[in-house]
């Protein structure tokens with residue numbers, strides 16, 4: 001478990017993190033989401049004791065990092081995948097880390113196999129691709145078999161296969177009961193990876209909730225609805241308080257619905273005997289809407305709270 005309480009970091013007059021409180025729980029992948037400069041790396045550094053909070057606290061497994069006697073056995077982190085001596089082999093790099101942290105060297109082969117680097121264990125790490133370097137970084141994070149894992153933007157720059165591998169691996173670590181805390185500036189990526197979100201903008205907490213709640217509550221999804229009775233459906237939806245607009249004058253049978261779940265739209269259509277040819281969620285505008293919310297964190301905070309409350313009411 002990671003627990004932050006009133007975490008604040010100032011660099012001179014610059015407030016990088018402001019009164020941030022959140023929890024990341026075991027058995028869950030928690031996404032730490034915010035645009036560049038929102039304070040994610042600063043927060044991760046404070047969790048890892050690399051930066052001292054100006055005020056507030058953050059605990060891993062009930063303790064502040066500096067109170068941990070063998071930190072690598074409690075928390076592992078992938079912060080910078082290229083942090084490795086280029087002429088060292090993967091095995092030698094991990095052996096050195098294991099020895100300096102009183103971890104049995106036998107663990108090195110185990111973690112290399114876990115991340116699929118067993119066959120290249122003797123090769124120079126300097127010649128590794130970014131994807132392989134990420135795997136080596138993850139192997140290092142796993143050396144102490146920690147209950148808590150931190151990943152800072154782990155999929156940045158990876159090819160689709162590498163991204164897929166990291167997603168599945170984080171899921172597996174959470175399924176083993178570990179706390180997995182992963183940062184990203186992309187909501188689309190997080191919506192595929194994390195069940196829970198801690199969303200920050202300008203150093204402040206915007207939301208802590210499930211990914212589904214965040215997407216629905218912020219009204220970020222839109223639906224494409226195609227029907228031979230599109231105009232009638234539009235009137236019915238509007239009468240029910242659902243925002244529905246024509247998609248394009250050239251496609252009169254298609255409307256775009258925002259801020260409502262497909263279940264609700266489908267049920268309204270069924271209730272009035274309206275035939276549907278398509279009812280599909282569109283996520284194209286997700287990033288844009290997310291940037292708007294986080295970019296103007298303070299201004300949008302109340303609106304977002306209201307939107308979430310409305311979504312909660314609708315769900316009941």
Ligand SMILES: Nc1ncnc2c1ncn2[C@@H]1O[C@H](COP(=O)(O)OP(=O)(O)OP(=O)(O)O)[C@@H](O)[C@H]1O
Nearest residue numbers: 011014015016034035036037038039040041042043
């Ligand atoms: N050592 C420092 N001195 C001064 N300002 C800093 C320092 N470290 C970070 N900041 C500032 O604090 C803010 C938060 O930075 P941080 O790197 O934590 O954000 P981030 O969400 O991780 O973004 P990114 O993904 O771009 O790293 C930024 O405005 C940054 O310029």
